[in-house]
Amino acid sequence: MLPDQSKKQTIDALKKSESTIRAMFNATNSLIYLFDVKGKIINVNTPGALLFNKTPQEMIGKNFKIFFEENDFSRLRMLVDKVMETRKPINYQRKRDEKYYEINLYPIFKNSNHVDGICAFVNDITDLKKTEKVFVAIETAGGICHEMNQPLQVILGSLELLKLNIEDDDPNISLINKILSQTEKLGMITKKLTNITRYETKGYLKGTIFDIDKSSEIK
Known part of the structure; x- marks a missing residue:
């Protein structure tokens, strides 16, 4: 097999895999946010971005801090620090615009001992x-x-x-x-x-x- 053809197949496979992951990411009703320990948003699905009246493209690469009020971001920062310290998920509830949300923060490990990022699953529990x-x-x-x-x-x-x-x-x-x-x-x-x-x-x-x-x- 020619090297160029092999490279093309590899790139096509990666694109297909990325497309599948993106589709799964957006198919759920949960609001999903993936960010590093400093608050920089790595990925967010469409429902998650809509909570802030944004698109995923408008949020990815930016820090969560610009989308929160100061007190709310300080609380998130405190919870992220706790996840990093304990290396265990945290569950809590928050009210926003007359709606109630259940938030689960999960640690993402770079290796067995180091938390590299946070994945947040948010669900509307108003009903x-x-x-x-x-x-x-x-x-x-x-x-x-x-x-x-x-x-x-x-x-x-x-x-x-x-x-x-x-x-x-x-x-x-x-x-x-x-x-x-x-x-x-x-x-x-x-x-x-x-x-x-x-x-x-x-x-x-x-x-x-x-x-x-x-x-x-x-x-």
């Missing part, structure tokens, strides 16, 4: 977090309702008895009716809390709070 919040909300609501129901029943019963024992023209009747109405509203709130099926929020001051009406099957 899982919402499910967890539903369970927490249901458990919390159940505990609140259990504690509230008995005193509410006592208050309602006492108000009804009080109402039966005063005249219709008594000046206190309007006050009793008002207290009775508000107590019944509290009873409806506990009923809604016992029928929580999802986790919904609403705006409140500068943040958000749990929306009982949207989260409950009772309307």
